[in-house]
Amino acid sequence: MKLRALEISEANSYIKRILTNDPILYNLKVRGEISNFKVHSGGNVYLSLKDENSKINCVIFKSNYDKSLKIDNGVKIIANGYISVYERDGSYQLYINSIEIEGIGNLYIEFNKLKDKLNKEGLFDPRYKKAIPKMPKSIGVITSPTGAVIRDIINVIKRRYPKVDIKLYPVNVQGSQSKDDICEGIKFFNERENVDTIILGRGGGSIEELWSFNEEMVAREVFNSRIPIISAVGHETDFTICDFVSDMRAPTPSAGAEIATPSLNEVNYKLENIKNRMNKTLISQIDVDGYRLNSAFDKINNYIKAYIIKDKLTQIDKIYDKIVFETENKLSIEREILNKSGAILHNLSPLATIDRGYSIVQKDGEMVNSIKSIKSKDSIDIVLKDGNLECTVDKIKNKEG
Secondary structure, eight states: OOOOOOOHHHHHHHHHHHHHHOTTGGGEEEEEEEEEEEEOTTSOEEEEEEOSSOEEEEEEOGGGOOGGGOOOTTEEEEEEEEEEEETTTTEEEEEEEEEEEEEEOHHHHHHHHHHHHHHHHTTTOGGGOOOOOSSOSEEEEEEOSSSHHHHHHHHHHHHHOTTSEEEEEEOOSSSTTHHHHHHHHHHHHHHHTOOSEEEEEEOOOOTTTTGGGGOHHHHHHHHHOSSOEEEEESOTTOOOHHHHHSSEEOSSHHHHHHHHSOOHHHHHHHHHHHHHHHHHHHHHHHHHHHHHHHHHHHHHHHHHHHHHHHHHHHHHHHHHHHHHHHHHHHHHHHHHHHHHHHHHHHHHSHHHHHHTTOOEEEETTEEOOOGGGOOTTOEEEEEETTEEEEEEOOOOOOTTO
16 A cells, blocks of 8 residues: 655644553653753743753643742753654653652863852953954954854844954864864964954853853953953853853844944944034134134233323323423523514514603694694694603794794
């Protein structure tokens, strides 16, 4: 009999029925250590159970999740549930109905012991954290040369700040050799000092897969780095020792690239704002300086004018004094000349003649200097030095007779 080809959904559904009908798999009890623990916003819990050789993905539905147990990564539990297939993805997983706490996993214990040890030594102290350069010229990336991490970092950096130079130091990010590779990468950049910032990156994974970043030698190399290091290991819920020792922890590799670089658009926007503020400040300062300069010029002009006016007033005073002196001198000379002329005129005046004993004859207010202008019986005045005589002419005689 020839079977028809099944649809994928039919095949997954058939596998699911087989698994759920298996008496062992439908009531399965397993022992393992929790990793990749995550509580979804809807309340369901997703995790992995692992041992030294293998792991299985698990789900705890919200109704079966006992929060009082406070389970987390590294906790060893005994889980009771059933194996089934998630038909959409074709993946099988353990659906946990109940759990019992068995103990804490060895790796988780080692993690906490090293964390406490380094913390007591001060390797987590904020005072040792170096500032991440705001405008780096070159960024060193220590990660696997293949995979999504390096592509994501390059894409983010080129999108945000394409001017920066990216230098990749390729390493293994898990396995026995990885811790040595990571330490060599940090030493490489520190010896050459050819980058401003180092991004230590890796994608998410279980505590075993991320363990290279929990190694003490790696933690100390990160702490001793003279170049600031951003730890961008795993997902947001993953924590490693490198996160605590590094100068900055990023929740994801892409976030690490964002922390390491400014946004060129934001830089240009800030520069434009700074330019505008500088222009306004400069214009305002020019206005203030211009006002001060004009005030200074006004004071100088007023001083000069006042100085010139005072100088001119002094000159006027000197000119006035000179005019007064010359006028008085001229008047004195003229007065002397006038007095001399007056004396001469006085000597020549009729009054002076009268003073000497002579008299003046007047008729009708006019001087009489000839008998021809006088008739007998005319009234005449004779002016003497001490008065006048009013007389009547009785007789007229000429020089001849």
